[in-house]
Structures are given as structure tokens and as C-alpha cells.
Amino acid sequence: MIQFKSLSLDDREWFTHRVLEDDRQACEYTFANNYLWSDIYGVEMAREQGCLILRFQNDDNYCYTIPVGAGERKGALDALLEMEHGKGRDLVLNTLIRQDLEWLDANYSGQYTVGTNRDDYDYVYSTQKLSTLSGRRLHGKRNHIARFKDGNNWHYREMMPADAGECLRLLDIWKESEAEKWNEEMENELHINRIALRNLADLVLDGGMLYKGQKLVAFAIGEPLNSNTYVVHIEKALASIQGAYPMINQQFVLHNCQDYEYVNREEDTGEEGLRKAKLSYYPELLVEKFQAVFPVSG
Secondary structure, three states, X not given: OOOOEEOOHHHHHHHHHHHHHHOOOOOOOOHHHHHHHHHHHXXXXXXXXXXXXXXXEEOOEEEEOOOEOOOXXXXXXXXXXXXXXXXXXXXXXEEEOHHHHHHHHHHHOOOOEEEEOHHHOEEEEEHHHHHHOOOHHHHHHHXXXXXHHHHHOEEEEEOOHHHHHHHHHHHHHHHHHOHHHOOHHHHHHHHHHHHHHHOOOOOOOEEEEEEEOOEEEEEEEEEEOXXXXXXXXXXXXXXXXXOHHHHHHHHHHHHHOOOOOEEXXXXXXXXXXXXXXXXXXXXXXXXXXXXXXXXXXX
């Protein structure tokens, strides 16, 4: 029986080594991302035959990641199949990427069905394009940034753990400004933002803070994802300040992402306004994600 446990900060190093062995592009494959969302999705992990397996609560059942890392992947997945089928349950694998489907087809052809959901696809951008915002299509972004810079009374600086209180106060302002359309997803987002700010050093996250005059108007938090991509997990700005969002986007990339070819800005979760905003930066690619179901009778 595979033994699953809650995520602990002590697991970070081992977890990170396993995901880096696969050099995965999808935003779900960092320790911090899973730790931040663990309360909401019931995230647990297992070490099985040298691989990492994550599981998530899905209504009354579980779904899993494919075994991750350079260990005995097929042996680990066979053990997972035996465990779930032995309990009379389908095995559901989530957050699969294209390379996982190729591996499954080579090792388990005909034993599963595949589905996908566009809402889960990650947006991946060229670091160079996000840094310069050059070209006619991004002219509007440059204009908003120019308006933000009017008066030359702004500055950007690195976030330190001691800055958590100031950023938490900005989150309170953000919540108040969104009160009329507040919903469960926004409450969840607020929850993980707070955890990230309070555990910045332990999670080895980078942060940046943007000021207009002496007022904090935006911050962003992220970390390296793989050998050529940096992932931005959190970006918050006061929408009432013209240009604050495109400015924190650009400044964070300029200060934190220059050693990486790409920037992953995660999914849009199907939210129309967020999808429009992410598409307006013209991503280089969308990271497709899939679900595979191994039926118990198969």
C-alpha cells in the first residue's frame, strides 16, 4: 500500500529534486504551489520507488499525478493502479502533460481514456517580449506603463520576509475593492496569498514590490519552474492605479526572470476577464494538460 502524507516544509528539497529530474513545464509541479493550495485541495504526497506521487481530493474520491522523477515510474504506477483498483475505484491521473501521454501510450496503450480542459492550460511567454513589450500589438501595454511612470515618483524593490505585513494590508485593500463580486475562488486566492507572504523564506520564493510615491500598489511572487522557465504564482495590484498591473508584470520579469527563456503565468481557470488579460500579452505557447482514467474494470 502506498503511504501518502501531508506536505511538510521538510519535504521541499526531496520534492524539488524529483520534479527537476523531469524538467516539467506545468505550473503545478513546484513544491510551493502544492504547499500553498494543500488546505484547499487536500494535497498529499508519497515517495514510491524513487518517484513523487501527489494526490488531491476530488469530491469523495482522489485523483493523482503520474509518478514524477527518475525512479521506477512504471513500478510506481503499477502500485498505484493496484491500490485504487483493489479498492474498486477507477484510477484518475490529473495534470498530465503531452510527454506523459506519450509515455502512457508506450506502456499502457488501450488501458485508459483521455480528456482535457482548456481552462487548465498554462500561458507561457517569452521573457524577452515581456521585458521589452516591443511591437505594435503591445503598444497599449507600453502606454499604460508610461502613464504609471508620469511624474517619475515610483520605485520597485525586492520583497523581504519582513515586508509581509505591508503586503497583507494591500490584500485587505484589494478585498475591499472587490467586495461586490467577491466569491469562493477569490477567497481561496486570498488564502494562498497570505500563506505565501507568511512563508516566503521557507518556501524559497522570490517577491517584488511596486510603489507609486510612498504607497505600495502592487506585488508579485514566483520561483524557477524548470531549466528554462520561471513561474509567476501571484500578482496583485490596485486596479484603481493606471498601469499598476502591466508595470508590476514587467518589473518582476526584469528583476527576476532574466536567467530564463520563458515565463509561465499559470492558467486562467476559465475566468473570462483573466483569459482576455493573459491572451493580450500574446503567449508563445499554451501548456496543454490532460486527465487519464484507468477504469477499474479495464
